[in-house]
Amino acid sequence: MYFFLFDLSLSGTCFSTSISSRMIVADLLKKTTLSFSECMIHVFLTHYFGSLEIFILILMDFYHSVATCKSLCYTTKMSYQVCGSLVAVAWVGSCVHSSAQIFLTLSLLFCGPNVIDHYFCDFQPLLKLTCTDTYVVNLLLVSNSEAMCIVSFVMVMFSYVIILHSLRNHSAEGIRKAFCNCISHIIVVIVFFGPYIFI
Structure with missing residues (x-):
């Protein structure tokens, strides 16, 4: 569990750093412009570490x-390897x-004033800068992220239903330990999935 907690903390720290930096x-530098490559790197990193947190939460659920x-x-199924x-x-x-998201964005043609009213790049503001119809790409981007989030959330909640079902024949002390x-x-x-699904 501490191994998974370390990875969750690392991914959370990298996610926060990729946005706040x-x-x-x-x-500090009053530099509000970004090159296109800087923007793509920033988008990749935020989605990379955000999805990594989701995957590690699923792994922690599997562990539980x-x-x-x-x-x-337990000891044979959850070895270090x-x-x-x-x-x-x-x-x-x-x-x-994250690569799928970036490749979808790189397939677009950008023109006109390349100005985003944010301090960092994200897909929705970038889609407003394109010269082409973005309906299909926007649908793919949103469905990719939302499907991953909703499926992950459902998997986690379903596994907890299985855990609760398996505890029905245990003693009160066993149930209390598992619940703790x-x-x-x-x-x-x-707390993690609730706002993300709402957004």
Whole structure:
């Protein structure tokens, strides 16, 4: 669990840094312009670390499921190699997600005044700068992000239903221990996914 918490903290720190560093540079240097390549790097990093957080929250949920439902097999199913492989898959999956978003954006033709009224780049303001019809690209960008978020949230909530179902025959002490192990993760998932799904 500490390995997953470390990765979650690292991805959260990188996510915050990728957004706040651009804002601090713009404020201190009074440099409000970005090149197109800087903008694409910034978009890639924010989506990369944001999706990495989602994937690591799913891995933590998987960890809780194995620890609660298959406690006798826990040490064999959640070895260091398995945990390392799962985190590596999360990093690669985040890269694939962010690359798909960037490639969709790079396929657009930009023209006219290239001015965004934000301190950082994001897809929706970028789509307003294009000369072409962005309906399909916008639909693909939004569905990519939202589908990943909603499917992840449903997976996490479904696994907690399975955990609660598996605890029905346990003692009150066992249920209390499992609940104490899972409650902080449930709160983080709701706080993280709730606003994201709403947006």
